[in-house]
Amino acid sequence: MATLRALECLIAVLDAGSVTEAAARLHMSQPALSHQIAALEREIGTSVVQRLPRGVRATAAGRAIADDARAALAAAERVVRVGRGVATGAQGQLRIACAETMTAGLLAPVLRSWRRRHPAVHLTLHEMTSAEALSELVATGAADIGIGPRPTRWDGRLEVIGSEEIVAVAAADLEPPTTFAELAEQPVVHYHPDNGLGAWLDEIAAASGVTLDAATRTRQATTAAQLASAGLGIALVPMSALTATFPRTVRSLRPRLVRDVVCLTTAPEDALVQRFQAEVRRRGVPVPAAITAQLRPRD
Template sequence: MPTLRALECLVAVLDAGSITEAAARLHLSQPALSHQIGALERELGTPVLERLPRGVRPTAVGRAVLADARAALAAAERVVRTGRAVAGGGAGTLRIACAESMTAGLLAPVLRAWHRHRPGVLITLTETTSADALVAALEAGEADVAVGPRPSRRSGHEEAVGREEIVLALATDHPLATRASVPITDLAGLPVVHYHPDNGLGGWLDEVAAEHGTVLDAVMRTKQAATAAELAAAGLGVALVPTTALTRTFAGALRRLKPAPHRDVVTFIVTPSDSLVRRFRSDVRHRGITVPAALLDKLS
């Protein structure tokens, strides 16, 4: 197969009409350029240039391959430009898998900054309700980076983002709303807006409650943490909700639990050498787990 260097020499010679001029343009010696042309002719099995007393001109084969040679060089230049742009964080496609409860509170500010400063990067987002589903997306090659609670099984390279608190969401006129905090044991017998079995948060919360001798009584179930919070605010029960799933406009009441449950939030990737993934992961880490002031006011 012809090398790009050989094709570059052919194009340069035919553009210049002279081996001497082409060699000067490419900063090659004439023997080196002639060697490249010779290698191309051996590959094709026929001459591409006709040597004249003063200069050169293409043979029929030389004319036939010239357009494709230019196209190959142009494509190679695009490869370099694209690769450098992606390496610099200015282009490419980034596929993110995220726990649904963390999209608004954790990822949205980072995604907004990337959209503003890196408009050439196409981002696709897949939300899941299970940390193990995030691992599966990575292993299946469907995502480049995953953000969520620490999964039950490790996969790839994991990096801590922070810890998120689980709080109690409820209607503003709920009897528990008068308290500064609520012991987990006091949830026994209360109607709870709980989580669908597909949402790993539900099983984990059941384990946390069981550690304190309490069973959560599900009055209804949903797959979405943000939905659970809104249903609780509407008076359908109480809900245990990660702070990352709450927005600053949440209309219900929030109370801390005693003891306060926390869970680790991590990013995990398969290819740590990918510069675009590294940049995004770094931005998520620097963002960290933050709680809007409006929600802190509700918890104070």
């Protein structure tokens, strides 16, 4: 197969009309350039340049392949240019998977800052309702980086970037229970099996000898918080699912229930992944002050 170097030598000879001039432009010796042209001619099976008393000119074969040779060289230049652009964060594509509760509070400020500083990098966002679905997306190569709770199974690179508390939420005029024993006596806004948070909470409740009474179920933690605030039951939700704008009562559990927030990737050496992960690490896991003020468990 013809090498890019041979094609580069051909185009240089055709543009210069001289082997001597082409060699000088490419900073090569004349024998080395002639060797590249000869190798190309052997590959093709015919001459690509005609040697004249003064200079050279393209043969029919040389003219036929010149445009494709120029296109191949231009494509190779684009490959290098794009690769360097990605390495410096100037361009490329980054596919991000994120736990749906963390998109607004944790990820949105990072995306906003990233877009200002790296406008040529195309970002794709997948919002997931469980850590297992999120990790599967990264493991199969459908996402470059995943941000969310720690999954049960993961074989790639994992970095803990913070933690968040799971809190009890009730309507504004109610006092939510703060232990699993108390929750056993209350209707619970629980989670659909697709949401891994539900299974995790069931395991913790079972360890306390409690079975949660699901009054209703939802796939979204943000929806669970809203349903609880509307009086449909008690919801156990991650802090990232809460905003400061809707009426509710929020309390910490006893003992406090906390989960890790992690970044997952199978390509830790990727320059864009490294840069984005550093942005997320610097941002950390925010805790809304308006909610923090309510977190003291009742005595």
